[in-house]
Amino acid sequence: MRGRFFVIIAVLSLPFLLAASLHEYHVSVTQMQYNPAQKAFEISIRIFTDDLEKALTESAGQRILVKNGDKNDPLVERYIRKSFVLTDGTRKPAALHYIGKEQEEDATWVYLEIPYQGTLAGCRLQNSTLMEVFDDQVNMTNVKFTSEKKTYLFKKGQTIHNL
Template sequence: MSLVTNSRKGAKTRTFFAPLRICVILFLCLSAFGFSKHDFHTSITRMDYNAKEKSFEVSIRVFTDDLESVLSKENGGQKFSVLNNDKNDPYVEKYIRKHFAIVTTAKQKKPYSYIGKEQEADATWIYVEIPCSEAITGFSLQNSIMLDVFDDQVNLVNFNYQGQKKSYIFKNEDKVLPLGL
C-alpha cells in the first residue's frame, strides 16, 4: 500500500494495488464484450482457372474453430480437432462437397478432386481442383459453407477465369450465384 499526498487539499489518499485495479477494469471491459475468438464468421475462396490443365484450382480459407464446430454439428456432436496430420480429411471433404460446387446449366454439380487441407495459425486452407474444359456460360457457383451454422456468415470468392476477375459474396439469402464475367 502506498500513500499519495494530494497537494491541493493536503489530504492523504490511499492507492491500493494500482496494477490490480487495471486488471480488474480490463477484465470487466472484456467481459462486457465476451470472450469469443473472433467477432465475425467468414470464408475466403480463391478460384484460378488453369488453362493448360483445363481446371479450376481452388483454395478455401475458413477459421479452424468454425470448421471444427460445423464438423461436430454435421456428425452427431462428435468432437473434432482439425490439424495438418489428422484423420479428419474424409469429414472435411464430405462437408465441402455438400456446400461448395460449380453447377452446370443442367443443374449438375461438376465433379472435383479433394486435394487436402493445411492449417495456418487460426485458419485452415482447403484445396480442391475442378476439371472444366467447357465454357462456363450459364454455370453457377454454390458456396453455402457454414451458412447453416452462423447467421452472420459471409463467404467471399475471388474468381479468376481466362484473364478476367470477379468477386462474389455469398450470404444466407445468396447461396448460389450465376458465374457471369
C-alpha cells in the same frame, strides 16, 4: 490489500479479454482460378479454424479439432462437398477433387480441384459453407477464368450465383 485488488480485477477481466481475442465476424475467402493447361479450376478456401471445427462438430455429433496431420480429411471433404458445388450449363454438378487441408494460426486452408472444359455460360456456383452454423456468415469468392476476374459474395438467402 492493494495487490489483492489488482489480482481480483485481473481475474474478473480475463473472460472479457479472451472473448475480445476471438473473431467477431464469420467470413471465408475462396480463390478459384482456372488453369487452362490442366483444364481445371484450382481452388483454395480460407476458413477460420474454430468456425470449421464448430461445423464439423455439429455434423459429426462429436467434438472435432482440426490441425495438421489429423485424421479429419474425410469429414472436411464430406462437409465441403455439400456446401461448395459448381454446376455446368445443364445443371450437372462438376466433379470435385479434394486435395487436402492445411491449418495455420487461426485459419485452415482447404484445397480442391474441379476439372472443367468449356465456357462459364449457364454455370452456377453454390458456396453455403458455414451458413447452417452462423447466420451472419459471408463467403467471398474470387473467380478467375481466362482473363476475367469476378468477386461474388455468398450469404444467407443468396448461396448460389450465376457465373
